[in-house]
Amino acid sequence: MSETSKQNVSVVGLARENVQQLTPYQSARRLGGNGDVWLNANEYALAPHFELTAQTFNRYPECQPKDVVRRYAAYAGVQPEQVLVCRGADESIELLIRAFCEPGKDAILYCPPTYGMYSVSAETFGVEGRTVMAKEDWQLDLPAIEQALDGVKLVYVCSPNNPTGNLINPEDIRSLLETTRGKAVVAVDEAYIEFCPQATVAGWLKDYPHLAILRTLSKAFALAGLRCGFTLANSELIDVLMKVIAPYPLSTPVADIAAQALSEQGLALMRKRVAEVSETREWLRQQLEQCDCVEQVFTSESNYLLARFTASSSVFKTLWDQGIILRDQNKQPGLSGCLRITIGTRQECQRVIDALRPLPGATSTVRETSSASKEPM
Structure with missing residues (x-):
């Protein structure tokens, strides 16, 4: 050349x-x-107000800011060693793929219609994105999932599901966790859980070492611009993710505001x-x-x-x-x-x-079409 x-x-x-x-x-x-x-x-429509309290911008921040981890653990009802803080739940999605999936060999599985970042993240890392369509009521098709698990290392379940808004049947999630035990990690995306806190599966961590839960401050906390999210899991799984996370995932101002958002007030x-x-x-x-x-x-x-x-x-x-x-x-x-x-x-x-x-409905549209067809050519 x-x-x-x-x-x-x-x-x-x-x-x-x-x-x-x-x-x-x-x-x-x-x-x-x-x-x-x-x-x-x-997003939340109105911006919350915060004043920065930390001024140590000349120093690198902590990899896992202690106040943020401690306060989120208390809020979520888990132990601090079961919390990983990162740059939004989107980073949690990517960390799990990077840590558990071999490119060109392993697959993730998710159930459309659902959040689009599962497929995009898998494709970015050269990992197969396998789909099992949700049922007509947007619940999990458990028999179809079980048949599709060969080679799957990671299953994403969004509950409440985006964009449909429905909760996934908790007994179906439990059945999925039993089916995947020893085979794959199940990541339950709870980005919207604050709007139905009774539906969280955070209390299940003690029973399932392969359960990961994705959380965020972007929705109910009104901090989409902050880019702060969390993975909840048992310490063994958290330790694996710590191997692939960036050395300084949260900037000092982000950690400062996140800690304030997680205060009692x-x-x-x-x-x-x-x-x-x-x-x-x-x-x-x-x-x-x-x-x-x-x-x-x-x-x-x-x-x-x-x-x-x-x-x-x-x-x-x-x-x-x-x-x-x-x-x-x-x-x-x-x-x-x-x-x-x-x-x-x-x-x-x-x-x-x-x-x-003012916009017409189906009946109006049919009526207008019918009237138009009777007019002379």
Whole structure:
């Protein structure tokens, strides 16, 4: 190859083949939009206020900030040695794959429709992403999962599930843990557990050494911009993850704010937010059910609602044009016609309802089509 040819070779060609073919996760911020009502990322609508207390920015931070670990352990009802703090639950997803899956050999398993980062993270590391479709009620298909476990090292279960909002039957999770004992790690993603704390499986850690639980401060704690998450597991599993985590995963300001958010006052504020969001979610559900263009609103135990719409693409664009940004779920298996709506402020949710009310439903659409067909050519 001539020197000129070498200079013209794209650097993309040097990337790993699986990375060249990778479609990155389409986060809310990557998808963009010019709205003023952002209901597409399951964030809390209002920013909490914090003052930094730590000023030691000239020093590297602790790998596992003691105050954060201790306070989160107390909050979650586990021991400090059962807590790993990291850069959001997304890093927990990646750490588990890096620690337990051999690229080109092992697989992860997850059950669509569910959170998209499981597949993207696996593909990034050259690990097979194996799927077993959830049942029609979005519960686990346990017989199908059991048949698909050959070569699987890691199973992801999201409960409450994103984007559907439903809890996974706890007895099904327990059955899965029994089936995978000695074979694979089961990671239960509890990013939204603050909205249904009674459903956590944190109390099961003593019974299952292969159970990992993913948590975050991004949702109920209103700290999506902080990027702080947790893995709860037995100390043996935590020790494995400590081998592959970055040396300084949390910056000093992040650890400072996280510790404040986990104080008694911070926890009280979080619970107040949860009560407010839950009340607004119920109000929005009732209002959506009165809109002609809404075919179904699904039960949710989280900070969002999934709904099926008549002409959902048109609904999505109509709201987009009015500055109301929702999350389109049409491409998810089994979610044709579905949009996900984050629970914002009451005023933001009222904007949604005001924009939806004039839109026609399935009956109106059929009637208009029928009338049009009778007109002379």
